[in-house]
Amino acid sequence: MTVTARIDSTRTVATLINVFTVSPDRQSELIELLARATEETMKHQPGFICANFHASQDGERVVNYAQWESEEHYRTMLANPAARIHMDQAATIATDVQPRLFRVQSTHGRAAP
Numbered sequence: 001m002t003v004t005a006r007i008d009s010t011r012t013v014a015t016l017i018n019v020f021t022v023s024p025d026r027q028s029e030l031i032e033l034l035a036r037a038t039e040e041t042m043k044h045q046p047g048f049i050c051a052n053f054h055a056s057q058d059g060e061r062v063v064n065y066a067q068w069e070s071e072e073h074y075r076t077m078l079a080n081p082a083a084r085i086h087m088d089q090a091a092t093i094a095t096d097v098q099p100r101l102f103r104v105q106s107t108h109g110r111a112a113p
Helices: 024-040 071-078 081-093
Strands: 014-021 048-055 061-068 096-102
Touching: 014 071, 024 048, 024 061, 024 081, 061 071, 071 081
Parallel strands: none
Antiparallel strands: 014 061, 014 096, 048 061
């Protein structure tokens, strides 16, 4: 079963939003690396829920929107040497990496038809 992101202010998940700055000619390479890292390592870490990768239309940014069961699970993953290998590889492709943890405060949308 595949779990997808569920944005809900009543859930107590840790939301990672990581913005990578990248040369447009390397944007696809970075997304491929992040997707492979997720399949091979991240999704097998305790507390992992999901990861989603967004490519800016100008080619200069990649955004990783990921959810973890808790901040502790996220921090434990950061200390895992297998996960660090992938993160270090991403940092060699990107010119800037800005990870931040968030919690959903408010959601809005229109009613389904």
